[in-house]
Amino acid sequence: MDRIHIEKGSVQETLIIPLYGRKLCAEQFPTLYQDEYAARICQSIDYDFSKIEAKKNNAMYQFGGLEGAMREKDMIWEITDYLKDHPKAAVVNLGCGLNMTGRMADNGTCHIYNLDFPDVINSRNEIVPAGEREENIACDLNDFSWMDRIDASNGAVLYAAGVFHYFTMQQIKDMVIAMADRFPGGRLVFDAVGKFGRDVLMKGTLKNMGMRDVSGLFFVNSVSDLDGWSSKVKSVTRKSYMQGYYKLEDPNIKGIHRFLAGLCDSIAKMYIYRMEFQLAK
Numbered sequence: 001m002d003r004i005h006i007e008k009g010s011v012q013e014t015l016i017i018p019l020y021g022r023k024l025c026a027e028q029f030p031t032l033y034q035d036e037y038a039a040r041i042c043q044s045i046d047y048d049f050s051k052i053e054a055k056k057n058n059a060m061y062q063f064g065g066l067e068g069a070m071r072e073k074d075m076i077w078e079i080t081d082y083l084k085d086h087p088k089a090a091v092v093n094l095g096c097g098l099n100m101t102g103r104m105a106d107n108g109t110c111h112i113y114n115l116d117f118p119d120v121i122n123s124r125n126e127i128v129p130a131g132e133r134e135e136n137i138a139c140d141l142n143d144f145s146w147m148d149r150i151d152a153s154n155g156a157v158l159y160a161a162g163v164f165h166y167f168t169m170q171q172i173k174d175m176v177i178a179m180a181d182r183f184p185g186g187r188l189v190f191d192a193v194g195k196f197g198r199d200v201l202m203k204g205t206l207k208n209m210g211m212r213d214v215s216g217l218f219f220v221n222s223v224s225d226l227d228g229w230s231s232k233v234k235s236v237t238r239k240s241y242m243q244g245y246y247k248l249e250d251p252n253i254k255g256i257h258r259f260l261a262g263l264c265d266s267i268a269k270m271y272i273y274r275m276e277f278q279l280a281k
């Protein structure tokens with residue numbers, strides 16, 4: 001099989017950073033994070049990793065890897081928790097890139113849906129074709145017809161890892177309203193940064209994608225920012241992205257990593273948000 005080519009500066013390229021981060025993290029912090037897929041997927045891609053590879057011993061880059069890996073662990077925690085009460089639920093990976101969260105949380109009875117733009121789904125179909133109880137759906141998440149393709153009769157846990165940053169506030173609000181309506185009793189999980197995090201930290205990443213004006217893009221400073229979006233949203237809660245689900249414990253974790261994790265909470269306001277949707281009346 002020819003290796004899949006990822007174009008520099010394309011939307012597809014945004015999936016490289018978390019993917020490489022998970023590979024790096026599994027190599028450098030093996031007691032904290034294991035990933036049987038990331039290294040193999042990186043090998044299947046025709047992408048010049050040399051620049052990021054050269055920086056892999058830099059504590060800041062290592063921290064970037066930790067971010068990708070902790071987010072993956074947090075999402076797996078939320079999916080597993082939902083599946084305890086809804087073992088046959090739809091597990092819906094919004095903006096999946098080449099992550100394998102669904103399979104890593106698979107309980108043997110759920111149905112996994114991976115959604116992304118057509119070029120990403122084409123790559124995914126080549127590199128990690130859908131398995132049993134798994135479907136890859138090519139779509140634009142802003143066109144809500146993807147919701148018709150999800151069988152949520154046994155519940156639905158929808159999650160977006162590193163995805164909502166690329167949407168406007170209004171697009172996320174519209175999507176949440178539609179999801180709360182379409183998936184009663186469902187759960188939505190996503191990561192978000194606060195306004196400062198968006199303006200300062202995300203700006204570089206978004207600029208690489210040609211997004212110069214970040215002012216309309218999604219951020220959340222506090223849970224109350226999400227209040228009142230839909231009467232069908234039962235509750236909104238959040239946990240720290242880096243330390244809310246698991247402790248940063250591994251012999252290779254340094255003080256600087258813990259310090260940066262603290263800044264993620266206090267300054268960047270990086271959190272994992274969970275919305276529970278009302279059951280149908």
Ligand SMILES: C[S@@+](CC[C@H](N)C(=O)[O-])C[C@H]1O[C@@H](n2cnc3c(N)ncnc32)[C@H](O)[C@@H]1O
Pocket residue numbers: 011012014015018019094095096097098099115116117120139140141142160161162163166
């Ligand atoms: C930073 S990557 C994260 C990938 C993956 N969730 C992970 O954790 O590795 C963002 C992903 O969102 C996808 N994406 C962004 N906007 C989208 C849209 N409107 N519709 C579908 N996918 C979108 C991109 O193609 C990309 O794969």
